[in-house]
Amino acid sequence: MNWKTKAHILAILSRLPGGRSLYHKLQSALGTNRLNVDEGVARAMELVELIYEGGRQLRGSAVVEVGTGWRPFVPFIFHLLGADSIRTLDINPWLNRDYAFETFHALEDQLEAIAARAGVDESFVRERYIRATPSDTSLESLLRGFHVNYVYPGDARATGLKSGSIDFVVSSNVLEHVQPEILSVIHIESRRILGADGLAVHRFNPEDHYVGVDRSITGANFLQFSEREWKWYGGTGLAYHNRLRCCEHRELFERAGFDMRVDRRRMDGKGLAAIKNGSLQVHADFARFSPEDLATDYMWTVAMPRDTSALDAVGAATLKLA
Numbered sequence: 001m002n003w004k005t006k007a008h009i010l011a012i013l014s015r016l017p018g019g020r021s022l023y024h025k026l027q028s029a030l031g032t033n034r035l036n037v038d039e040g041v042a043r044a045m046e047l048v049e050l051i052y053e054g055g056r057q058l059r060g061s062a063v064v065e066v067g068t069g070w071r072p073f074v075p076f077i078f079h080l081l082g083a084d085s086i087r088t089l090d091i092n093p094w095l096n097r098d099y100a101f102e103t104f105h106a107l108e109d110q111l112e113a114i115a116a117r118a119g120v121d122e123s124f125v126r127e128r129y130i131r132a133t134p135s136d137t138s139l140e141s142l143l144r145g146f147h148v149n150y151v152y153p154g155d156a157r158a159t160g161l162k163s164g165s166i167d168f169v170v171s172s173n174v175l176e177h178v179q180p181e182i183l184s185v186i187h188i189e190s191r192r193i194l195g196a197d198g199l200a201v202h203r204f205n206p207e208d209h210y211v212g213v214d215r216s217i218t219g220a221n222f223l224q225f226s227e228r229e230w231k232w233y234g235g236t237g238l239a240y241h242n243r244l245r246c247c248e249h250r251e252l253f254e255r256a257g258f259d260m261r262v263d264r265r266r267m268d269g270k271g272l273a274a275i276k277n278g279s280l281q282v283h284a285d286f287a288r289f290s291p292e293d294l295a296t297d298y299m300w301t302v303a304m305p306r307d308t309s310a311l312d313a314v315g316a317a318t319l320k321l322a
C-alpha cells in the first residue's frame with residue numbers, strides 16, 4: 001500500500017468523532033492487530049536483558065510500565081521472571097479481556113524459552129505461571145494472578161506513587177509516540193518514583209512507521225516534511241510520531257536527572273544511503289543532525305537516576321557559608 005493512503009485514512013479517522021474506536025474495529029476486522037507471540041516475547045525479553053545489562057535483577061522488584069497497549073506481554077513475563085508487582089499505565093483503553101487471555105494462553109508454550117533466555121530455572125517460571133492461572137474468566141482475576149495493576153486511564157506523567165518506591169520504569173514502542181513536552185514530564189516523574197538503584201529502561205522505534213506498509217520508502221522518509229506538513233500525516237492523532245532523533249531522546253533523559261548506562265542505536269542502511277546520495281531531501285528542521293542520527297531506526301536505553309547527593313551536600317555547605 002502507498003504509505004500516503006494509510007496516512008490519509010488515519011488522519012481522517014483521528015479527526016472523526018468516534019474515530020478511535022472505529023480504528024480499533026478496523027484493526028480487528030483486517031487482522032492488522034493479530035497476535036504475534038514471537039514478537040511480543042522478544043520485545044519483553046529485550047527489556048529484561050537491558051535490566052540485566054544495567055546490573056539489576058527482576059526478582060522481588062516493583063515495576064511501572066508506561067503504555068500497556070493491547071497485549072500484556074511485558075507485565076506477564078516480568079511476573080514470571082520474579083517481579084513482585086507491575087503497575088501498567090495507559091491513556092488509551094486498548095487492553096481487554098480477550099487480548100489478555102490470548103496472551104496468557106500463548107505464553108504456556110513459551111515458558112521454557114523465556115526461562116532459558118533469562119537464565120532462570122524453568123521450574124520457577126512454570127510454577128509462577130500455574131499459580132497465576134485464574135479461577136474465573138474475568139480480566140481482573142487474570143491480572144491479579146500476575147500481580148498486575150492495570151491503570152486506565154493512567155498517565156505516566158502523574159503516577160501517584162511514592163517517591164523512590166519503584167525499581168524499574170519500562171516501556172516498549174512508546175516513547176516515539178509521546179509529545180516531547182509530555183515526554184520530559186514522564187522522565188521527571190520516573191526519576192521521582194525510582195529508587196537510587198532504580199532504572200528507566202526503554203526500547204523504541206524512532207523511524208517512520210509507514211515504512212511497515214510501503215516498501216518503497218525508508219525509515220527516514222518522514223524527515224522530508226516540515227512540522228506543518230507532518231501534522232496531517234502523523235503529527236497528531238492516531239498515527240502520532242514525535243520524530244525526535246536519538247540524541248534528543250538522550251538529552252531529555254539527561255535533563256530529567258538521569259545518566260545513561262546503555263544507549264544503543266540501530267541504523268537503517270537504506271535510509272542512510274537515501275540521505276547520503278540525496279534521493280531523500282531532509283527538511284531544514286533536521287539540518288543539525290548527522291546522517292546517522294537521521295537514519296536510526298531503533299533505540300535501546302537504560303538510564304539511572306543521577307546521584308545528586310554530593311551536589312546537594314555542596315549546595316548545603318555553600319548555603320551555610322553564605
Ligand SMILES: C[S@@+](CC[C@H](N)C(=O)[O-])C[C@H]1O[C@@H](n2cnc3c(N)ncnc32)[C@H](O)[C@@H]1O
Pocket residue numbers: 066067068069070071089090091092094154155156157171172173174177178182186
Ligand atoms: C504503540 S503503543 C505500544 C503499546 C505496547 N507497549 C506494545 O508494545 O504493544 C503506545 C502506547 O503508549 C500509550 N501512551 C501514550 N502516552 C502515554 C502516557 N502519557 N501515559 C501512559 N501511556 C501512554 C498509548 O496509549 C499506547 O497504548
